[in-house]
Amino acid sequence: MPSRKGEAGDGAGPALLQLRGVSRTYGERQALHPLDLEVPAGTCTALFGHNGSGKSTLLRIAGGRDEPTTGTALFDGKVIDEDDPEVRARVAVVGDTVACYPDLSVRDHLRLITVAHDVADAEGWIDRVLADRRLGGHAHHLPGALSSGQLQAFLLAAALVRPRDLLVLDEPEQRLDPESRRRLGALLIGEKEDGVAVLLATHQADLARAVADRVVALEDGKVVASGDPATVLDQLGGHQ
Numbered sequence: 221m222p223s224r225k226g227e228a229g230d231g232a233g234p235a236l237l238q239l240r241g242v243s244r245t246y247g248e249r250q251a252l253h254p255l256d257l258e259v260p261a262g263t264c265t266a267l268f269g270h271n272g273s274g275k276s277t278l279l280r281i282a283g284g285r286d287e288p289t290t291g292t293a294l295f296d297g298k299v300i301d302e303d304d305p306e307v308r309a310r311v312a313v314v315g316d317t318v319a320c321y322p323d324l325s326v327r328d329h330l331r332l333i334t335v336a337h338d339v340a341d342a343e344g345w346i347d348r349v350l351a352d353r354r355l356g357g358h359a360h361h362l363p364g365a366l367s368s369g370q371l372q373a374f375l376l377a378a379a380l381v382r383p384r385d386l387l388v389l390d391e392p393e394q395r396l397d398p399e400s401r402r403r404l405g406a407l408l409i410g411e412k413e414d415g416v417a418v419l420l421a422t423h424q425a426d427l428a429r430a431v432a433d434r435v436v437a438l439e440d441g442k443v444v445a446s447g448d449p450a451t452v453l454d455q456l457g458g459h460q
């Protein structure tokens with residue numbers, strides 16, 4: 221992966237991501253009740269829950285794209301602020317949209333990201349990430365010409381051509397075919413081996429079993445189960 225600007229540590233110190241008493245209210249709606257969550261470097265936590273259970277809300281806070289109504293969200297010991305250059309440099313977020321320029325190709329988008337993050341040997345990284353995501357034949361296409369699964373792979377590629385110590389992903393398995401899903405699992409295991417802290421929301425129990433060290437189940441914005449994947453997923457019936 222492109223060299224990181226910060227060091228993730230060896231996992232022995234405080235967790236890279238720490239949420240303490242974090243809640244989020246939208247008007248009258250309590251999307252998240254106060255919760256604590258820690259994701260150490262080199263580990264993966266998977267959020268599980270039905271539509272509307274609060275997963276994306278939690279991910280937005282963890283990625284610095286939203287602020288908690290109460291509580292504190294810390295990245296590497298500092299309050300997460302999207303405008304903090306360190307957060308921008310070290311936290312990569314894979315959401316369900318990307319700010320696309322309709323006239324720029326897939327490769328040009330990825331180039332812009334590598335320039336912003338000062339990545340050495342950018343073209344080499346871009347080629348590798350495109351090939352790994354099975355987008356090699358689409359480098360010169362415009363985003364509007366991608367299928368929904370290819371667009372999902374492109375969103376992932378945008379996070380992978382840049383350095384990162386925390387990777388936040390919102391249902392990255394959506395719209396991927398079986399081979400791309402298999403590669404996604406292998407990718408996330410590789411991220412952990414590289415010392416990256418991974419936080420993802422998923423509806424796919426198999427993915428959580430394969431990559432997560434911890435599963436947190438949410439229901440109506442509350443944590444209803446938390447622990448090792450086998451225990452929590454069995455408790456949930458393993459088929460949410």
Ligand SMILES: Nc1ncnc2c1ncn2[C@@H]1O[C@H](COP(=O)(O)OP(=O)(O)OP(=O)(O)O)[C@@H](O)[C@H]1O
Pocket residue numbers: 246249250251269270271272273274275276277278
């Ligand atoms: N910007 C917003 N304004 C008002 N309510 C919101 C907003 N964002 C989310 N909500 C509400 O907060 C609750 C949690 O939504 P959230 O998107 O976090 O759920 P989710 O678990 O990610 O769902 P899904 O699996 O469908 O993506 C929902 O009831 C939703 O309607």
